[in-house]
Amino acid sequence: MPTSSSLPSPEKKSIVIVGGGIIGSTTAYYLTRHPQYDPTRHQITLLEATGIASGASGKAGGLLALWAYPSCLVPLSFRLHEELAAEHGGETRWGYRRVGVGSVDLVGRKLGRSSSEKKGKVSNGNGNGGDIRGIHRADVASDGNVEMKDGNDDDAHVSLQKRSADSYARLRKMGLPDDLDWVHEDTVRGYEAMGGPEDTAQVHPYQFTTSMAELAVEKGVDIVLGSVTKIAADPSGGGGGHRVTYTLKKDSKNPDSSSSSSEQTISATDIIVTAGPWTNTILPQAPISALRAHSVAIRPTRPVSAYCLFTSLQLPKNFQPGGHSPPSIVTPEIYARPNNELYACGEGDHLVKLPKSTADVEVDDSRCQDIVDYCRECGCGGAIGWSDVDEGGLDCGGAYVLGNSEWTGDGEDYE
Numbered sequence: 001m002p003t004s005s006s007l008p009s010p011e012k013k014s015i016v017i018v019g020g021g022i023i024g025s026t027t028a029y030y031l032t033r034h035p036q037y038d039p040t041r042h043q044i045t046l047l048e049a050t051g052i053a054s055g056a057s058g059k060a061g062g063l064l065a066l067w068a069y070p071s072c073l074v075p076l077s078f079r080l081h082e083e084l085a086a087e088h089g090g091e092t093r094w095g096y097r098r099v100g101v102g103s104v105d106l107v108g109r110k111l112g113r114s115s116s117e118k119k120g121k122v123s124n125g126n127g128n129g130g131d132i133r134g135i136h137r138a139d140v141a142s143d144g145n146v147e148m149k150d151g152n153d154d155d156a157h158v159s160l161q162k163r164s165a166d167s168y169a170r171l172r173k174m175g176l177p178d179d180l181d182w183v184h185e186d187t188v189r190g191y192e193a194m195g196g197p198e199d200t201a202q203v204h205p206y207q208f209t210t211s212m213a214e215l216a217v218e219k220g221v222d223i224v225l226g227s228v229t230k231i232a233a234d235p236s237g238g239g240g241g242h243r244v245t246y247t248l249k250k251d252s253k254n255p256d257s258s259s260s261s262s263e264q265t266i267s268a269t270d271i272i273v274t275a276g277p278w279t280n281t282i283l284p285q286a287p288i289s290a291l292r293a294h295s296v297a298i299r300p301t302r303p304v305s306a307y308c309l310f311t312s313l314q315l316p317k318n319f320q321p322g323g324h325s326p327p328s329i330v331t332p333e334i335y336a337r338p339n340n341e342l343y344a345c346g347e348g349d350h351l352v353k354l355p356k357s358t359a360d361v362e363v364d365d366s367r368c369q370d371i372v373d374y375c376r377e378c379g380c381g382g383a384i385g386w387s388d389v390d391e392g393g394l395d396c397g398g399a400y401v402l403g404n405s406e407w408t409g410d411g412e413d414y415e
Helices: 022-032 074-088 165-174 205-218 276-282 365-377 380-384 386-393
Strands: 013-018 042-048 063-065 100-107 120-123 129-132 188-195 200-202 222-233 242-248 263-268 270-273 288-298 307-315 328-330 333-337 341-345 394-405
Touching: 013 022, 013 263, 022 042, 022 205, 042 205, 063 074, 074 200, 205 222, 222 276, 276 288, 276 394, 288 365, 307 365, 341 365
Parallel strands: 013 042, 013 270, 042 222, 100 307
Antiparallel strands: 063 200, 100 188, 120 129, 222 242, 242 263, 288 341, 288 394, 307 328, 307 333, 333 341
């Protein structure tokens, strides 16, 4: 919502960004990297109601792909992510890496540990017995043998007795990559590669978004936690043209923020609204709708290979113990992350109204449990160790609201 000329102008500017998700945080970052940015003349304020990356930007999957949509944006986005990771140590700071990705058809099994998911013993390559769960250890090659290290081949060919040569032949026939080590072979009915390290990458979205905000702050951006209630023209005609009114977030440093004195106003020459599904609470004309989704983060008992899977999972009848349900098909997305984590999300819903802020998004615990159960149905339990999930391996489960654009000005709908 520019009300005067753009950033290169020599005049002073007060730029207000509304929304501290990935778009708002990266907007602040790139404004501070503009060649003519001058913190003595350009004031940049990022207003966020709850916390940086507190919504979908902190709970989504973080997949980056040249084959994604819209095609007019993804090449630029993919390149910028690569450049940001190189400049700021993204591999360490926010889990940037290249990955394989595929679409996999699976047939689920009734819940409960199968014999292949029970604990087993195998030599760890140095002559000592090591406790393992599932199909592979981190040092096991795709042919089922322990890899040699430092020229020492002692016990270097100890079979895990989890996948035989015939087993690998069957998986290759279905197209499943040898190094995809966290989906049980008994559940796979087909696999189709969608992308690979040459055109697909991932980030941890929460770590990426908060890092962008931190880097913007280092260059002079002010982050204010407050809910915007009104954007209006400046009646005085001064201060740049517009006034943004907001209510400070109540916290320990601001115990009186619920009072009328907590309402603040800031003048702005330029306003950028990046509030996702909350955008039309500020700008009612914005064609954006809301969609709730749930996701979970699971802590594996060992490292898992770098794949992101779009699944089509056929659930058996009465797949939950003691439950009564017809056969059905669900489509969870399951992504391995480099920080020893599996991320999984389910389908969206419109069952609840858009809440006041990200802090008030209603979490349906049963939907989070469904996602965990779907992962078990995929056979991921064998690679993860579900006894540990039951004892706390489920790092977090939550809900978030996505903003979906309904604008069709060019004939396409963009999310």
